[in-house]
Amino acid sequence: MKALAVAAAAAEGLGRWVLDLLLPPCCAGCGGALAATPPDGVPGCAACRNGLAEPLAHQCRRCGARLPGGRRRGRGRCAACRQLAPAVPPTAVLGPYAGRLRALVRALKYRGATAKAPLLGALLAARVRERGLRADLVVPVPGAGARVRRRGLDHAALLAQALAEALGLRCAPRALVRVRNSPPLFGLGRAARRAALLGAFRAEPALVGGRRVLLVDDVLTSGATLAACAEALGGAGARAVAAACVARRQRRCPGRGREHSGGDGLHR
Numbered sequence: 001m002k003a004l005a006v007a008a009a010a011a012e013g014l015g016r017w018v019l020d021l022l023l024p025p026c027c028a029g030c031g032g033a034l035a036a037t038p039p040d041g042v043p044g045c046a047a048c049r050n051g052l053a054e055p056l057a058h059q060c061r062r063c064g065a066r067l068p069g070g071r072r073r074g075r076g077r078c079a080a081c082r083q084l085a086p087a088v089p090p091t092a093v094l095g096p097y098a099g100r101l102r103a104l105v106r107a108l109k110y111r112g113a114t115a116k117a118p119l120l121g122a123l124l125a126a127r128v129r130e131r132g133l134r135a136d137l138v139v140p141v142p143g144a145g146a147r148v149r150r151r152g153l154d155h156a157a158l159l160a161q162a163l164a165e166a167l168g169l170r171c172a173p174r175a176l177v178r179v180r181n182s183p184p185l186f187g188l189g190r191a192a193r194r195a196a197l198l199g200a201f202r203a204e205p206a207l208v209g210g211r212r213v214l215l216v217d218d219v220l221t222s223g224a225t226l227a228a229c230a231e232a233l234g235g236a237g238a239r240a241v242a243a244a245c246v247a248r249r250q251r252r253c254p255g256r257g258r259e260h261s262g263g264d265g266l267h268r
């Protein structure tokens with residue numbers, strides 16, 4: 001059995017070597033040439049693997065928001081997590097929706113660049129482990145039907161699949177469904193977002209009952225969508241819910257407690 005496994009690994013290595021020769025691999029993050037496909041099969045250069053995620057110490061321990069001054073004080077939570085009952089599940093986030101993270105998300109979402117998913121999945125898996133978030137099942141946040149149809153692919157499901165593979169977990173793309181399309185959330189405050197999403201999701205008790213679920217989405221804005229999904233999962237018997245998002249778009253207007261969203265059609 002052991003000899004067979006060694007032979008299979010050698011064949012796989014040889015296959016990868018031949019493939020690398022025919023189709024020189026390049027990094028899914030920066031497009032730079034790679035000498036060879038890395039052993040884990042994730043096409044990412046060292047700079048992108050190590051430099052795309054911001055340091056964990058700069059983030060809120062609960063929601064992944066950037067802390068003022070980039071430093072943890074006290075229990076390391078942002079103002080929103082300190083003040084509000086935490087409806088948003090603990091969330092692993094790579095960094096702000098800007099620069100290369102933004103470019104990667106947009107390439108996956110709007111240009112169908114599915115080759116970006118394994119790199120983002122591997123980076124998110126590392127952050128989920130760093131955060132100590134435990135799960136049995138990975139579930140994507142369901143896209144709004146018309147928007148997904150227009151783009152022709154469900155990027156959250158692709159990310160969830162890649163993350164599940166990197167974590168060695170099962171992905172259940174249909175465990176959570178959108179039962180009603182919500183109006184675009186862009187420009188709405190926290191309470192209005194919550195009201196707009198009330199009853200928008202339904203979870204499948206047979207799939208999530210008794211399990212720890214890791215929700216996956218591309219961009220975190222106010223957290224209202226994650227909170228609504230977590231509520232539906234909890235109602236269907238999930239034991240615990242955590243989340244992982246590639247990037248965070250969360251800026252607070254000082255003194256007014258309102259989030260601002262830049263405008264490129266993200267409604268979460």
Ligand SMILES: [Zn+2]
Pocket residue numbers: 027028029030031032044045046047048049
């Ligand atoms: Zn790179």
Ligand SMILES: [Zn+2]
Pocket residue numbers: 060061062063064065077078079080081082
């Ligand atoms: Zn927070």
